[in-house]
Amino acid sequence: MSTQPLNLSVKTQIERVPVAFEEVRNALLVKLTPNRSLPVPDTEVEIGLVLDNSGSMMGQPQQDLVRALGTFVRRCRPGDHVAGVAFGSSANTFHPLSNNHARLSAFTDLAYYATHCGASGSTNMEQGIRQAASELLQRGRSARPKTLLLMTDGCADKGAAAMNAARHAVEQGVRIVAMAFGGYDTEFMDQLASLSNDSVWDIDLAGGLDSTFGQRLGAIQDQLATNVVLEMEFLGTHRVLDSYTVSPTTIYNGPVRLGPDRRWTQPLQPVERSQALEILVNVVHPRLSLGTKTLARVNVQYDVPALNLYRQTISRDVSVEYTNDQAITTVDAEVKQRVNDAFLEGQRLRAEAYRQAGDNEAAAKVWGTIKKAAQTDELRHLANGTIKKLLGGQMAEDDVRRAKAGTQKKLHTRNA
Amino acid sequence: MMTTCHACGEPFLPGTLRCQNCGTDLSPLASTGTRPSPPQQTGSPAAAERYCDPNLIVHGFEGCGYRGPMLNDLCPMCGNLWAKEDSSSPLAGTPVPDPSAPIPSQQTIPREPDGLPAAAPFSPPTQPRTPPTTPAAAASARVVTPVAVPPPARGVSPRLVVEGSQTVIYNMAGQLNHVSEIPFDTDQISIGHRDIENGHFPDIDLVSFRRFDPHLSRRHAVFLREGGRHFIHVLSPANSTTLNGTDTLLGENQKHELRPGDRIFFSDSIVIRFEQ
Numbered sequence: 001m002s003t004q005p006l007n008l009s010v011k012t013q014i015e016r017v018p019v020a021f022e023e024v025r026n027a028l029l030v031k032l033t034p035n036r037s038l039p040v041p042d043t044e045v046e047i048g049l050v051l052d053n054s055g056s057m058m059g060q061p062q063q064d065l066v067r068a069l070g071t072f073v074r075r076c077r078p079g080d081h082v083a084g085v086a087f088g089s090s091a092n093t094f095h096p097l098s099n100n101h102a103r104l105s106a107f108t109d110l111a112y113y114a115t116h117c118g119a120s121g122s123t124n125m126e127q128g129i130r131q132a133a134s135e136l137l138q139r140g141r142s143a144r145p146k147t148l149l150l151m152t153d154g155c156a157d158k159g160a161a162a163m164n165a166a167r168h169a170v171e172q173g174v175r176i177v178a179m180a181f182g183g184y185d186t187e188f189m190d191q192l193a194s195l196s197n198d199s200v201w202d203i204d205l206a207g208g209l210d211s212t213f214g215q216r217l218g219a220i221q222d223q224l225a226t227n228v229v230l231e232m233e234f235l236g237t238h239r240v241l242d243s244y245t246v247s248p249t250t251i252y253n254g255p256v257r258l259g260p261d262r263r264w265t266q267p268l269q270p271v272e273r274s275q276a277l278e279i280l281v282n283v284v285h286p287r288l289s290l291g292t293k294t295l296a297r298v299n300v301q302y303d304v305p306a307l308n309l310y311r312q313t314i315s316r317d318v319s320v321e322y323t324n325d326q327a328i329t330t331v332d333a334e335v336k337q338r339v340n341d342a343f344l345e346g347q348r349l350r351a352e353a354y355r356q357a358g359d360n361e362a363a364a365k366v367w368g369t370i371k372k373a374a375q376t377d378e379l380r381h382l383a384n385g386t387i388k389k390l391l392g393g394q395m396a397e398d399d400v401r402r403a404k405a406g407t408q409k410k411l412h413t414r415n416a
Numbered sequence: 417m418m419t420t421c422h423a424c425g426e427p428f429l430p431g432t433l434r435c436q437n438c439g440t441d442l443s444p445l446a447s448t449g450t451r452p453s454p455p456q457q458t459g460s461p462a463a464a465e466r467y468c469d470p471n472l473i474v475h476g477f478e479g480c481g482y483r484g485p486m487l488n489d490l491c492p493m494c495g496n497l498w499a500k501e502d503s504s505s506p507l508a509g510t511p512v513p514d515p516s517a518p519i520p521s522q523q524t525i526p527r528e529p530d531g532l533p534a535a536a537p538f539s540p541p542t543q544p545r546t547p548p549t550t551p552a553a554a555a556s557a558r559v560v561t562p563v564a565v566p567p568p569a570r571g572v573s574p575r576l577v578v579e580g581s582q583t584v585i586y587n588m589a590g591q592l593n594h595v596s597e598i599p600f601d602t603d604q605i606s607i608g609h610r611d612i613e614n615g616h617f618p619d620i621d622l623v624s625f626r627r628f629d630p631h632l633s634r635r636h637a638v639f640l641r642e643g644g645r646h647f648i649h650v651l652s653p654a655n656s657t658t659l660n661g662t663d664t665l666l667g668e669n670q671k672h673e674l675r676p677g678d679r680i681f682f683s684d685s686i687v688i689r690f691e692q
Contacts, residue, residue: 014431020580025431284429326580328431331443336433343434350436369439 005040005304006225006271007033010318012295013335017285018325023239024285027342028318029246029335030232030298032268033276034224040273043223043306044079045147046097046140048132048174052152053086053119056182061153063110068209070108075217076101081144083135087128089121097139125156126165129176133169143305145226145270146174149216151209152189153182163192170195173227175270177220179203179212186401197269199251205405225271225302230279233263233297239284240264244342247278250408252345256281271302280338285320292321341409344370344379348407355395364390370407382406419583420594427583427594574600574646574692576620576639579679582686585621600639600646600690607682608636608651622686631656631683640671646690647671648680656683 013027049072051065076082082104084095094117095104107113129148136146148169156162166176178193181203189200206212234240240256243266256264271277283295295318303310351366364387371383386403389395420427426437433443576598578584583594598605598620607620611634622632633652640647650657650666657666658681666672674680676692 013433018430020582021430023429025429285431331433336443339433343436347436347439369434369436372439373434373441 003038004314005035005038005307005309005312006300006302006314007035008298008300008314008316009033010296010298010316011332011335012318012320013332013339014320014328014330015332016321016323016325016328016330018328019287019290019322020324020326022287024328026283026285026295026320027335027339028281028283028296028298029332029338030230030279030281030300031247031276032225032228032271032278032300032302034271034273036273040224040304041306042077042079042221043226044081044144045220045223046081046136046144047083047217047220048097048136048146048148049082049084049095050125050128050132050148050150051084051086051117052123052125052128052154053088053117054121054123054154055088056154061182062114064209065151066108066110066113068213069113070105071210072213072217073101073105073108075214075221076104077221080221081140083132083139084117085128085132085135086117086119087124087131088119089124090119091124091127091131092118093131093135094118097135122157123152123154124158125150125152126158126161129162129165129169133165133172133174136174137172143308145220145223145305147220148174148176149179149213149220150176150192151179151203151213152184153180155183155185155188159185159188163188166192166195177201177216179206179216181209183397186397186404194251197245197251197253197267199249199404199408202401202405205402219272222272222274223270224273224306225304228268228271228277228300228302230266230268231263231299231301232281233261233299234258234283235262235294235296236288237286238295239286241282241284243279243281244345245269245278246280246338246341248272248275250341250345252342252349253279278338280335280342282342288322290322290324292319294319340373340375343373344407347373348403351390352400352403355390355400360390360393360395379406420596574641574676574690576600576605577689577691579687579689584686585623587617587619587621600641603641605639606635606637607639607688608632608634610634622682625682625685632685636682637680639674646674646692648674657681 009031011029011031013029014024017024017026049069053062057065076099078099080101081097081099082095082101083093083097084104084107085091085093094107107116129150132148133146136148140146170176175196176192177196177198178189179201180189184200186200193200201212201216203209203212206215240258242255243253245251245253245268253266258264266279268277268279285295297315297317299313299315301311301313304312347366347370351363351370354360354363354366367383367387367390371380371387374380374383382403383406386395386399389399419430421435421438421440421442423440424435424438426435428435428442434440435442578596578598583596584598586593586595586598605620606618607622608616608618609623609625609632610617610621616634618635622636625632635651637651637657638649640649648657648659648666649671650668652668658664659666659672660679661681674690676690678690680688680690682688
């Protein structure tokens with residue numbers, strides 16, 4: 001029985017590279033799987049709730065929020081330490097960091113929350129983030145993973161300042177999970193979430209505040225490995241194109257920039273106990289001589305706070321064989337599936353770039369390729385609808401978010 | 417060196433699983449030329465049978481050829497919108513085609529023996545070919561994406577086919593294209609590798625093979641057409657050119673007549689087959 005909390009496996013889309021071609025495209029799938037046979041106690045976590053209490057939240061949204069807070073408190077475990085910060089024109093810490101959930105549960109009463117949350121007015125997100133991060137860093141323990149659960153329904157007063165606050169928090173080791181609904185700025189929230197290698201969770205599409213809070217809390221409580229860093233050293237003269245996180249959701253990480261030592265380092269999301277974390281890296285093989293060649297050395301560093309294990313490392317080498325085959329005849333089915341997922345998200349980004357540049361026809365054509373590659377009826381219907389709207393010039397912000405949720409697979413609930 | 421998508425002609429690197437331009441599955445495990453089986457239909461026996469016509473373009477996307485009961489507004493195979501029953505449409509009242517007849521779109525893509533589809537057939541240019549006159553002009557000639565064109569009818573004019581899913585750079589009206597088929601519609605087609613410094617640009621440019629094969633010459637050979645017959649004329653004594661896989665080198669400055677099916681081996685790099 002393996003005693004490692006995490007298992008690392010690396011596979012290539014093509015294992016036998018024909019020398020007949022000058023260049024061959026390939027994909028590496030790096031998979032981090034939790035070792036379910038190893039008993040691991042619950043991870044104690046610290047969560048900062050950063051709640052929008054601006055004018056637009058008054059009424060039904062605030063009622064929904066308080067109800068969601070109730071669900072959140074009921075699901076908290078004894079080892080979960082929670083802080084609550086509400087922001088409007090300014091920010092107020094209505095619940096200092098503690099695991100006293102009884103005190104927090106007082107705020108699940110609407111009247112009490114409205115009176116005691118202490119914030120209203122505009123959307124000073126910057127102060128909300130700074131205050132919540134400060135609460136976790138000053139009152140929390142360094143060994144516990146820290147996460148801010150940011151919820152908003154609008155646009156930050158000063159976006160740049162809020163982004164800087166978020167960046168500062170992430171640099172201090174605090175993850176940010178961004179949840180939003182209503183008239184929020186999609187691009188801004190995505191950019192903010194990307195600081196923690198995530199994308200924004202659309203509350204409306206994820207089933208409402210209640211459901212989203214519950215899901216995100218569940219994901220945080222489920223953390224097994226934190227501070228996960230992937231390092232890859234590419235040997236030879238391979239071109240490395242870009243990378244995607246393909247599981248649990250599909251997110252484009254961007255182009256891969258190798259250092260002079262041909263190493264690439266990428267911080268990753270935490271690995272949860274119930275599902276694997278998978279990264280896809282696209283590479284191009286040059287034409288080499290026959291034989292087995294090592295393509296890359298993969299190294300993963302991580303912490304497992306629940307077991308008091310820090311800076312653990314696991315490594316793998318990945319090789320391919322150069323052969324005299326005239327064609328590529330076998331492709332790994334699992335990697336192919338992931339490449340298809342990445343293709344869908346990559347094409348969506350291309351289409352979105354066309355749409356923002358005003359070329360709806362080109363965007364519709366790219367969505368046609370998504371329709372062709374889609375493997376679910378849901379995504380095919382979504383693609384058809386998106387094409388119609390693009391050609392009719394009727395693409396609204398809601399449609400953009402729905403499209404994003406479709407290719408990032410966020411229309412579906414988190415896999416258990 | 418790139419191959420091209422059999423559906424749209426977009427170049428792609430071997431190993432690419434899906435065409436970014438048209439979404440076609442390019443993997444070696446893709447369809448072998450037959451449509452996948454339609455899903456089991458659970459609709460009532462009386463449900464109207466519909467045909468997702470590949471010749472009908474809806475919102476810019478052609479149908480897939482599927483025929484079966486209509487479940488909703490979308491084709492269950494490709495997700496395209498069903499053709500509306502429009503009396504003004506030329507396809508109004510189109511009966512479901514005979515199931516025994518092959519789907520028209522499947523006949524357009526010839527298959528190579530290795531199971532991979534051939535690239536879209538090359539369409540001859542309408543203007544006469546004019547090679548670049550200066551090195552600068554040639555150096556600025558950009559490689560353009562070949563456009564997928566319908567295949568030529570039977571009894572087609574002679575052509576040169578590059579074997580093994582490879583492509584060569586073909587100089588057409590001053591533009592360079594990656595092709596795997598070249599129509600033999602002129603009296604002379606030169607083959608070799610470019611020499612920019614001396615302003616030499618052959619019609620078929622083997623520059624991408626030259627790096628690994630020193631036996632390819634700048635003026636390697638010329639394909640000739642004389643009086644309805646076709647020849648290959650090897651030019652350089654240093655190169656290595658054989659016919660039909662034999663070890664016998666084709667002699668320098670001699671014309672060797674080509675017969676349909678003849679395969680010319682240009683050193684170890686590339687094989688071009690003459691077809692008629």
